[in-house]
Amino acid sequence: xxxxxxxxxLARSHSFILLLLLLAAPVxxxxxxxxxxxxxxxxxxxxxxxxxxxxxxxxxxxxxxxxDGLGPVYNAQSCAECHQSPVxxxxxxxxxxxxxxxxxxxxxxxxxxxxxxxxxxxxxSLQEHASNRDNVMALRSSLGILGDGYVEVLPDSAFLQIQxxxxxxxxxxxxxxxxxxxxxxxxxxxxxxKDQHASLISFAADAYLNEIGITSPLLPGENSxxxxxxxxxxxxxxxxxxxxxxxxxxxxxxxxxxxxxxxKVPPRDLAVAAMPDARAGAALFxxxxxxxxxxxSLQTAPAGSVAPGMNRDRPVPPALGDKIIHPxxxxxxxxxxxxxxxxxxxxxxxxxxxxxxxxxxxxMRPRLMHDLASVTYPQAILRHAREAGPVIQAYxxxxxxxxxxxxxxxxxx
Numbered sequence: 001x002x003x004x005x006x007x008x009x010l011a012r013s014h015s016f017i018l019l020l021l022l023l024a025a026p027v028x029x030x031x032x033x034x035x036x037x038x039x040x041x042x043x044x045x046x047x048x049x050x051x052x053x054x055x056x057x058x059x060x061x062x063x064x065x066x067x068d069g070l071g072p073v074y075n076a077q078s079c080a081e082c083h084q085s086p087v088x089x090x091x092x093x094x095x096x097x098x099x100x101x102x103x104x105x106x107x108x109x110x111x112x113x114x115x116x117x118x119x120x121x122x123x124x125s126l127q128e129h130a131s132n133r134d135n136v137m138a139l140r141s142s143l144g145i146l147g148d149g150y151v152e153v154l155p156d157s158a159f160l161q162i163q164x165x166x167x168x169x170x171x172x173x174x175x176x177x178x179x180x181x182x183x184x185x186x187x188x189x190x191x192x193x194k195d196q197h198a199s200l201i202s203f204a205a206d207a208y209l210n211e212i213g214i215t216s217p218l219l220p221g222e223n224s225x226x227x228x229x230x231x232x233x234x235x236x237x238x239x240x241x242x243x244x245x246x247x248x249x250x251x252x253x254x255x256x257x258x259x260x261x262x263x264k265v266p267p268r269d270l271a272v273a274a275m276p277d278a279r280a281g282a283a284l285f286x287x288x289x290x291x292x293x294x295x296x297s298l299q300t301a302p303a304g305s306v307a308p309g310m311n312r313d314r315p316v317p318p319a320l321g322d323k324i325i326h327p328x329x330x331x332x333x334x335x336x337x338x339x340x341x342x343x344x345x346x347x348x349x350x351x352x353x354x355x356x357x358x359x360x361x362x363x364m365r366p367r368l369m370h371d372l373a374s375v376t377y378p379q380a381i382l383r384h385a386r387e388a389g390p391v392i393q394a395y396x397x398x399x400x401x402x403x404x405x406x407x408x409x410x411x412x413x
Contacts, residue, residue, distance in 0.1 A: 033299050036150050036323040038267035040087045046319035047149060047262040056259035057088055059252055064212055069240030072126050072230040073118040073223055074213035079256060082142035082211070085364055089263050091144035093367050096211075098342045099134035108136070108343045108351055112227040115342050116210055123233050126225040138340030139371040140193050144361050148191065149261030150325045152200050153316050155301045156188045162295055162330045170292055170387045172332025173353055175346040179309045180205060180218045181249050187309030190331040193370055194344040195355050198309060201249050204256035208241060216241040216250035265325055266361030272412035281409025284402055288394035293336075293356045293387075294328040328359035328413060337385030338369060362413040377407040 037045050044053035061080040064070045075096055076082055082094045097117040101109040111134065121127045130137060163172050177189040180202040189195030197203040205218040215222060220239040222230055241250035249257075272278055285291060303321030306313055332355070339352030346353070354370055362368075367375055374380040384392050398406070 033322045033324050036147065036300075036325045037264045039264045040090070040267060041264070042087050043264065044262045045149070045264045047317060048258055053259065053262045056255045056262070059255040060259050061088055064214060066122055067236070069214050069234075069236035069238075071120070071122040071213040072233040073121045073128055073225050075119050075211045077212065079207070079212075083145055087146075089144065089146045089260070090266065090361060091365060092142055093365070093372060094142040095139040095372055096142070097130070098138045098140060098340060099130045100136040100342050101133050102136050102341065102351075106348075108341075108348055110343065113224045114210075115344070118210075118213075118223075118225075121225065126228070126230060126233060128226050131226070136341040138342055139373075140340065141367075141370055141372045143193070144266065144358075145260050146263045146361065147265035147325060147327070148200060148203075149263060149320050150265065150300050150323055151190055151327065151331065152198075152261065153300045153310060153320045154190065154298055154331075155305075155307055155310075158298055159188050159190070159331060163332060166292055166330075170334070170390075172293065172330050172334050172356070173346065173350060174332060175350065177345050178202075181312055182309060185309045189345060190355075192344075193340075193354050194342070194346060194350065195331070195333055196345050199311075200257040200260050201253060201312070204253045204260070205250065208250075208253055208256070214241050214252070215239040216253045217243045218249055218253065261320065265327075266364075266413075268326075269363055269412045272363075272408065275408065277405045278408045278412050280402075281405035281407070284398065284406045285409055288398070289391040291328070292391070293330050293332070293334055294359055295330045295356075296328055297324055297326050299324050326360060328362075329356045331355060331358075334388070335386045336383075336388040338371075338383055340370065359410070359413045363411050377410045378403060381406075 044050050061078055063077040070077060080088050082092055083089050085092045098115040099111060099117055100115050117128045117130055159174055163174060166172060175189045175195045176186040177196060177198050179185045179187050179199050181199065187198035189198050191197040191203045197206060205216045208214045208216055209219045209223065215238040217239050222234055222238065224230060239250065241252045244251050247254035300321055300323045301307060301316050303318040304315045305321065306315050333346060333350055333353035334356055335353045339354055341351050343351045357370065368380040369383060374383060381395055382392065
């Protein structure tokens with residue numbers, strides 16, 4: 001089985017080499033920003049050919065087994081288990097458990113094996129559980145990755161401009177994080193509930209290890225089971241995701257990143273968006289200040305430009321550059337009263353802050369917020385507090401008709 005997977009990886013690598021040769025031809029870069037393509041249709045956005053996109057999507061959907069290096073502690077057997085509604089790459093109603101320890105003085109301590117408690121293990125003796133010392137516990141939903149290729153090529157300056165324009169009491173926190181594939185380089189984080197990553201290669205390698213238990217050249221060491229070594233159960237040599245000439249960061253990791261970079265952004269429900277009440281709701285969304293954090297529109301870096309930490313210093317391709325996207329997020333960290341108490345890259349001050357949830361694709365989520373504990377738009381809105389206090393006060397002053405209009409607008413996203 002392991003040999004079969006190696007053969008498939010080699011075939012995909014050869015296919016990608018052919019794709020690189022095709023992309024090496026001279027291109028004319030766009031100079032006028034255009035709307036990014038949208039759709040729940042399993043079609044490429046043009047970053048790679050449809051044939052390569054389908055191959056990479058198959059890797060994203062592929063189930064790993066013990067012979068492939070699964071676990072020994074893990075949450076899922078494939079990326080698609082947590083990213084699949086309504087198509088591969090979209091969000092789903094899956095949560096993971098994070099824990100930590102906070103003393104009476106407010107000092108946070110991370111468990112020896114990290115904050116993530118894996119739900120599954122390949123041997124019963126390795127099953128993880130929260131300990132009696134873990135007094136910080138939080139559920140986090142899986143995030144959609146459709147359109148993340150455009151988010152990756154947003155220039156750092158875009159986030160700095162958003163932060164500068166926000167009211168002092170609502171300024172988002174920017175976290176600079178290492179780019180794993182570029183040692184010594186940092187960039188503004190934008191992926192994960194705590195902005196843990198700034199590149200899709202870093203994000204993919206982290207998820208492959210922590211969610212599926214597969215090591216890669218970037219993260220070659222296995223996780224422990226709450227501090228207990230898993231060496232006796234790990235029968236596949238590390239790194240389990242092998243590097244090849246066309247994929248030095250790991251064949252699967254690079255396929256995941258290519259797939260994410262090739263996805264279209266989540267589409268709007270245009271029929272609902274065109275309704276007069278939905279248009280009125282969009283105006284209210286702006287009027288009461290929801291878009292201070294849920295930024296409606298952003299523009300990616302120019303095609304052909306190069307910036308440190310962006311796409312391993314390769315020029316931004318025409319398929320991703322000069323594009324207008326509508327994520328309804330500033331991708332910054334905020335304390336809106338629902339923080340999970342977990343500290344990661346941003347330091348102690350970010351314990352109760354979370355990345356502004358992008359609202360594109362919102363209509364595909366029957367459960368809402370980072371912990372999926374809300375089931376209606378009003379419930380989710382009214383959970384906001386702290387930095388969002390003035391916005392929620394304005395929401396409470398709306399008439400029921402206006403609240404319904406705002407909800408209708410949200411249902412179009």
